Amino acid sequence: MQKLLLLGDEAIAQGAIDGGMSGCYAYPGTPSTEIMEYVQHSKEAAEKYLHRQWSANEKTATESAIGMSYAGKRAMVCMKHVGVNVAADAFVNAAVTGVNGGLVILAADDPSMHSSQNEQDSRFYGDFSLIPILEPATQQEAYDMAYSAFELSEKLNAPVLLRITTRLAHSRSGVERKTSQPELKGALPKDPRQFILLPSIARENYKKLLEMQPVMENASDESDFNRYEEGIDKKLGIVACGIAYNYVMENYPNGCPYDVVKVSQYPLPRKKIEKLKANCDELLILEEGQPLFERLIRGFFDEGKPIHGRLNGALPRDGELNPELVAHALGIEIEEGKPIPEMLAGRPPALCPGCSHRDVYNALAVALEPYGDGRVFSDIGCYTLGALAPFNAINSCVDMGASITMAIGAADAGLVPAVSMIGDSTFIHSGMTGLLDAVIKDSPIVVIISDNSTTGMTGGQKSHAEGRLFDIVKGLGVPEAHIRAMNPLKKHHETNVQIMKEELEHKGISVIIPQRECIQTAARKNRAKHKAKKK
Amino acid sequence: MKIDIILAGVGGQGILTIAAAIGTAAVNKGLYLKQAEVHGMSQRGGDVQSNLRISDKPIHSDLIAKGGADMILSVEPMESLRYLPFLKKGGYLITSTKPFINIPNYPELEYLMKEIKAMDHHVAIDADQIAKDEVGSARASNIVMLGAASPFLKMEMSELEDALKELFGRKGEEVVEMNIKALRAGRKMAEK
Incomplete structure (x- = not known):
């Protein structure tokens, strides 16, 4: 059949479409964003009327996917690793409900933190939720897994965690x-109480989930995604998880001399790992992420055969793997090229010239002068770049929505006034509930919802806030006199400083909404318009 | 046949278009390909790179190992030097000499050029100027750089031209021709 040149993300999207998915749910987040974007641009998805709209956040997305599974159709929900934290309540409990239509939860991890605030390994979630995990090594496997994961989910009555990392997500x-x-027709669950997690039912469901564990382990041992490859040299046996397998093979162009267990489906294939242990003198565990299964194989007392990996220093404890790190762990020397000349300057990412966040920060700097530094709580988005020179404008970035709630806590501690800097899409994602807390206490904080009418950092996806911010803020109970609009342009600088000064003086909750569309999104829309006209 | 290329530049300079052109030509030839890109936060005016690997045998790693690249192809002089540890002994450094200055501490161009010229195999051309002279727009400078790299790609010019036709066909005949002209101009400069 036809061969396509696809990013790992795109391969997953196409695999899910071809595997009978009826709905894709997601909130944008690097490196997972391109999955939903591919589904949205897919002609087949449009012809089949597959669900493919963004959700407000990862939790609402996951719950909607669980709902589609309940109704007997196949659903996939996609998010970046930190999004799994947001969705965790739904995620963990979906393991207890089990599924009706196949349910795939896609987590795209970002080891080395290319675009993230931590490098947590989503496999932990799959492990303690007791569900199967798939971790592709190649784009083809990513496709094949997304294609077959729904069936696996239905067979094992559990959501399946499909876990990838940045390199595969963004490599073609x-x-x-x-x-x-074909899609499933849809049918109610056979047991009408399956999805009611009252303690009495949940206990039964959980026992069933525990009983399924040997079945899941057996499925791993028999899975085509896991392989035992014999080598001629038994000094070392290698467990290579996900794309780590590629780095092993890269180092042996003429074939690996050691026994290798290629692991792409969990729970760990017990029989294959036991065979490796029996056959080889020492073990090397390669995981793209945290040493989750190295810890398991090593055990607390670590009294078996010598085991090498991230925990004994054979590999670094943090960051993504690459061919040379794996070469080093295998004792292979690599001849590097010339060093980087010392004079080279770093080129950090920056706010675009003309970006509205720039005008907001410029005004805020002046308005805050009388109060002193250290009181601006920011959030996740392009405006986080306000942390860098020349702005040096913010003092925190922790998780989606934390700008508002951290400001509340800081104000409770006496840091008054405290300022929140949050974008429109992040406000919808996780800011609204925090703002309600602030309204109820009438916290002396100024919340700036810097509205660029897009989800900017991930490439300009639609923001659910569009046209709704004033109504939402008013509806949450912010007094109208303290909901202030602002036009973030250089020529309005003086006015904007004045607005901010007034609200900083107010001893209660204020919301300022500077609105101007992201220049990248506006340019993209213009190009699309231009193109449409030409036709 | 196997070639590993590191493409370098600043976000928005069009290195992914170069990757797409070489990639399309490679796939049309029935070769294997892996191409790792940078998306997300690192794109905003920051340095970007792409690892492009082409081979007639299956490729394992999405990343090129240090000391493993046959070529660094850069659309910006300082960025061409950022990936030197990845360049193989005897590998090619091919770069545009036109600096993209969006930071206050950009080094003296003279020093950068000294480092570039110290490389055994290098091609350094002002792709912006060539693009302006030949096709009247600096926008095609990335394709000029593709042309400059073309003698070392183990591919026919006609294969690259077909790839450009495929990539830009939707944008009309004019755009295709402009890019083919840019490609040829880059090639001519490299052969000088």
Whole structure:
């Protein structure tokens, strides 16, 4: 069949479409964003009327996917690793409800933190939720897994965690498609109480989930995604998880001399790991992420055969793997090129010239002068770049929505006035509930919702806030006199400083909404308009 | 046949278009390909790179190992030097000499050029100027750089031109021709 050149993310999207998915749910987040974007641009998805709209956040997305599974259709929900924290309540409990239509939860991890605030390994979630995990090594496997994961989920009565990392998500390669599966027709769960997690029912469901564990382990041992490859040299046995397998093979162009267990489906394939242990003198565990399974294989007392990995220093404890780190762990020397000349300057990302956040920060700097530094709580988005020179404008960035709630806490501690800096899309994602807290206490904080009418950092996806911010803020109970509009342009600088000064003086909750569309999103829309006209 | 290329530049300079052109030509030839890109936060005016790997045998790693690249192809002089540890002994450094200055501490161009010229195999051309002279727009400078790299790509010019036709076809005949002209101009400069 036809071969496509696809990013790992795109391969997953195409695989899910071909695997009979009826709905894709997601909130944008690097490196997972391109999955939903691919579904949204797919002609087939449009012809089938598959659900493919963004959700307000990862939790609402996951719950909607669980709802679609309840109704007997196949659903996939996609998020970045920190999004899994937001969705965790739904995620963990979906393991206890089990599924009706197949349910796939896609987590895209970002080891080395290319675009993230931590490098947590989502496999932990799959592990303690007791559900199967798939971790593709190649774009083809990413496709194949997304294609077959719904069926696996239905067979094992559990959501399936499909876990990838940045490198695979954003790397392109040839992918061969399979025959497209029809969607499920939809039917209520056979047991009408399956999804009611009252303690009495949940206890029963949980026992069933525990009983499924040996079945899941057996599925891993028999899975085509896991392989035992014999080598000629038994000094070392390698467990290579996900894309770590590629780095092993890269170092042995003529074939690996050691036994290798390629692991792409969990729970760990017990029989294969036991065979490796029996056959080889020492073990090397390669995981793209945290040493989750190294810890398991090593055990607390670590009294078995010598085991090498991230925990004994054979590999670094943090960051993503790469061919040379794996070469080093294998004792292979690599001849590097010339060093980087010392004079080279770093080129950090920056707010675009003409970006509205710039005008907001410029005004805020002046308005805050009388109060002193250290009181601006920021959030996740382009405006986080306000942390860098020349602005040096913010003092925190922790998680989605934390700008408002941290400001509340700081004000409770006496840091008054405290300022929140949050974008429109992040406000919808996780800011609204925090603002309600502030309204109820009438916290002396100034919340700036810097509205660029897009989800900017991830490439300009639609923001649910569009046209709704004033109504939402008013509806949450912020007094109208303290909901202030602002036009973030240089020529309005003086006015904007004045607005901010007035609200900083107010001893209660204020919301300022500077609104101007992201220049990148506006340019993209213009280009699209231009193109449409030409046709 | 196997070639590993590191493409370098600043976000928005069009290195992914170069990657797409080489990639399309490679796939049309029935070669294997892996191409790792940078998306997200690192794009906003920051340095970007892409690892492009082409081979007639299956490729394992999405990343090129240090000391493993046959070529660094850069659309900006300082960025061309950022990936030197990845360049193989005897590998090619091919770069535009036109600096993209969006930071206050950009080094003296003269020093950068000294480092570039110290490389055994290098091609350094002002792609912006060539693009302006030949096709009247600096926008095609990335394709000029593709042309400059073309003698070392183990591909026919016609294969690259077909790839450009495929990539830009939707944008009309004019855009295709402009890019093919830019490609040829880059090639001519490299052969000088």
